[in-house]
Amino acid sequence: MAEKAVFTKEELDRYYENMKKDHLGPLWHDLGHMVTKEPVHDVKPYLWKWKTIREYAIQSGKMLEPGKDAERRVVYLQNPSLLERGLVGYGTHTLYAGIQLLLPGESAPSHHHSQSAIRFIIEGDGAYTAVNGQKIFMERGDMILTPAWTWHEHKHEGTEPMFWLDGLDVGLVRTLAASFFEPYEEESYPEIPLEHYSAEQFSKGSFKKLNETVKPGYPSPIFGYKFERVKYLLNEMDMEDYDEYDAFAIEYINPATGGSADSRIGTMMQKLPSGKHTKAHRHVHSAIYHVLEGSGYTVIDGQKFEWEKGDFFILPPWSYHEHVNTGEGDVFLFSFNDKPVMEKLELEFGESYKENGGRQSVTSTFTPYTNA
């Protein structure tokens, strides 16, 4: 091997400076920053109180009207750690969460986009989401899909304000530079007459014509997932089904594939009976949680996030987490995540917390910022 020449510090500095000016870089310095030993990210956990979100949503109801002053009337959750990086509307690096308010008699016009979306109903009834002309009435706890590119609109035929969560893969689609949006040429997409519903549903969901070829795929033949069925299923589960990290948990699926209900956004409901404390684990996928029922806390990388009914919190990627029910009744936690994407890209990986019997030590307790 030829002997290496010896360079002075000045010569080396000049070399690196010139290299930089020519927009080149020395991998021997930077490999460790580029190909890290573990996931590195800027997503910090955060928690929002339902009381605060609801108040802002109610105020927006007095300020503007959907379809007139705004495409949608939505208050979104802004993760402060991502706003620092100029990422507006980010809950995690991939996921967005917004709280939409629709008042009696109002409607939000039809549009479609390349982002996938799920809805989770928080309060009220009598409003519906129409997906490609199919009306799905919304009740508390229901989950509704509006998969990428499906035409969707909302209309409220009830008497009380209606609040729901919109979950979209905004960050993911932006990172992939794949965002497209288009309003429908009219206010409403043509409605499928109600009398055709069962026929439509059966042919797509449960039956096929003798000579018809059905391709398993997306979007799911089902757009609406009722909470009463989710609850029934969770209540039927026994200790054999108990998961030490997620307690009693179900995932919403697309019956045509057996995979996640939406092709890119995963959805899950967990039930924690009173007193249950799960073990900690971490995984590549990130999630946004909504507390449907109950009270307790989640420990995320040693920090305690106390929650009660209606609250939202961020679970960043690759962060140890465990959930505790401190209340009297069952806790129901709804969450949506980017797991289907991580799995498709063969990037999903997880591990359990090894020390202390699988439970983290709490080093601090989170308090959300409040103007009040």
Ligand SMILES: [Fe+2]
């Ligand atoms: Fe939309």
Ligand SMILES: [Fe+2]
């Ligand atoms: Fe988890």
